Amino acid sequence: MGTKINKLRQQTPPNGILLTSWLEKSGFSRSEISQYMKSEWLQRISTGVYQFTGDTPSLYGILASYQKQADLKYHIGAASALELKGFSHYIAMGKPTAVVFSPIRPPLPKWLNDAELDMNLAEVSSKVIGDTGIEQMDYLGQTLTVSSPERAIMECILLSPSRYDLTDVYYLMEMLTSLRASLVQQLLEGSSSVKVKRMFLYMAEKARHRWFARLDLSRISLGSGTRSFAKGGVKVNAYDIVIPKELADKK
Structure with missing residues (x-):
């Protein structure tokens, strides 16, 4: 799991966001997304919208x-x-x-x-x-x-x-x-x-x-x-x- 989210981290600019629909198309399940939130990799900023913890989306x-x-x-x-x-x-x-x-x-x-x-x-x-x-x-x-x-x-x-x-x-x-x-x-x-x-x-x-x-x-x-x-x-x-x-x- 760590390798998967790390690869995504490297591909995601710190000023951007992640959409649930796109994460699922990229091979991430809802349960994985929930786990990344519990592990504080991701933060929800709106319904179906996430950012990497510590990022500052513009x-x-x-x-x-x-x-x-x-x-x-x-x-x-x-x-x-x-x-x-x-x-x-x-x-x-x-x-x-x-x-x-x-x-x-x-x-x-x-x-x-x-x-x-x-x-x-x-x-x-x-x-x-x-x-x-x-x-x-x-x-x-x-x-x-x-x-x-x-x-x-x-x-x-x-x-x-x-x-x-x-x-x-x-x-x-x-x-x-x-x-x-x-x-x-x-x-x-x-x-x-x-x-x-x-x-x-x-x-x-x-x-x-x-x-x-x-x-x-x-x-x-x-x-x-x-x-x-x-x-x-x-x-x-x-x-x-x-x-x-x-x-x-x-x-």
């Missing part, structure tokens, strides 16, 4: 474990994905919040919202940008599903101004000097949000990114009618949007 480690062991569908998006990719212009005060996009069904496990973890969880369900631009990346020995920078900045705009300040989003946009124009084009053509597309193009042009010139704007539908991001803001006629004065004044 939110990202748990999400990676669910994806590997239960094929949970999700992706880390918006500013959280940009931070994982090395783009961040300020340090969040207090416990950080991870923005995670997931299907309506099945949702992320409910116990995650109540667990004492390293990050808070903000679960978002939206299909307005489609399924393009979602990637895999290594994170502390686990595989995470995350938005590409091209997609993540659009998700930031999608969640503005309710979750993100638009001027902060623009600061992030300024950093994105090497976006892939072909992927940006694909995302913009596939998005159903006129608001996101107009603001993205406005910010990209304002930031004077070289990749902006390689976009074919004639293939991107921008709809009709004014879209507003701020009450009493400044009108940008080129994209027919109303934006905060602070953003309009940003040089």
Whole structure:
């Protein structure tokens, strides 16, 4: 028994978890799992969820474990994905919040919202940008599903101004000097949000990114009618949007 659990220990990152269903598929019986708990190898942290005693599961480690062991569908998006990719212009005060996009069904496990973890969880369900631009990346020995920078900045705009300040989003946009124009084009053509597309193009042009010139704007539908991001803001006629004065004044 010791050899069996030791081998599992070596294969399990300390930031992850173990699911009963996956343990059983891996050859561990319910009685063995109970014995490992009595021997203090394992600790139950929720129904059907265990950790190795002494480990400290993280939110990202748990999400990676669910994806590997239960094929949970999700992706880390918006500013959280940009931070994982090395783009961040300020340090969040207090416990950080991870923005995670997931299907309506099945949702992320409910116990995650109540667990004492390293990050808070903000679960978002939206299909307005489609399924393009979602990637895999290594994170502390686990595989995470995350938005590409091209997609993540659009998700930031999608969640503005309710979750993100638009001027902060623009600061992030300024950093994105090497976006892939072909992927940006694909995302913009596939998005159903006129608001996101107009603001993205406005910010990209304002930031004077070289990749902006390689976009074919004639293939991107921008709809009709004014879209507003701020009450009493400044009108940008080129994209027919109303934006905060602070953003309009940003040089």
